[in-house]
Amino acid sequence: MIPTKDDMYKALEERHGKELQKKFASAAVAVCGLGGLGSHIAFALARAGIGRLILIDFDRVDISNLNRQQYKADQIGRNKTEALKENLKEAAPYVEIKTYCEKLTEKNIPQLLNEADIICEAFDDPEYKALLTDMVLSLMKEKYLVSASGMAGLGSGNAICTRKVTEHFYLCGDGVSEVSEEMGLFSARVMLCAAHQAQTVLRLLAGEHDA
């Protein structure tokens, strides 16, 4: 039996404290890209009781995603937005989830991300990472952006860190480990980076602004 909304909220309050849970519950966080980073960020935030998640990805679940992303084998072929929403709801049934199955462009970024307090960049393509960073930080100056660069391969997990680049821009990852034919993405290291991003979101909501 699924617990009631009140029971779930009380359980979160007991673990996180009333005041903090109120901040989490009233926050809206956007996750741009629902791959290895984004699907894990979304899970961490949903479990923490973030009030509203805005999930954005144009892609479908592929067999090549299953080594590191929060999807199941029987979800292959489905839109990532819908599949992830379903999986998140199993863990956190009362989180409000808005999905956009589309590609972020210079035109729709301001509109789709408008209601988010904090935006997580979780793309795999470096040009999209740079584009989103540029757009959010120049057009939406009141938002916080938590971005990622460098988490491929099996280098030390200790190299993954969070850096505060500007007042509203945090960058997670080791900064250098690029995905390539020789260097793939491994679930554990990608999760480390995703965890840094989710942790930065929770810290910002708690009023902690250091990296």
Next chain:
Amino acid sequence: MVKINGEERPVQGQTVADYLEKTGYCRTRVAVEKNGEILPKAEYDSTVLEDGDVIEVVSFVGGG
């Protein structure tokens, strides 16, 4: 001198676009911060680095 990613460099007078190209950065894969503010890509060509500027070039690599 211009402080770029923590190091003083004598590159005043160059545009941001020139500097990125000469140092091997791919402009579509970076974000540039100038004196604490993000510098939009459309302004790379017209922005001339000045003595005392503090620049941070954030380079993105693929994977996610």
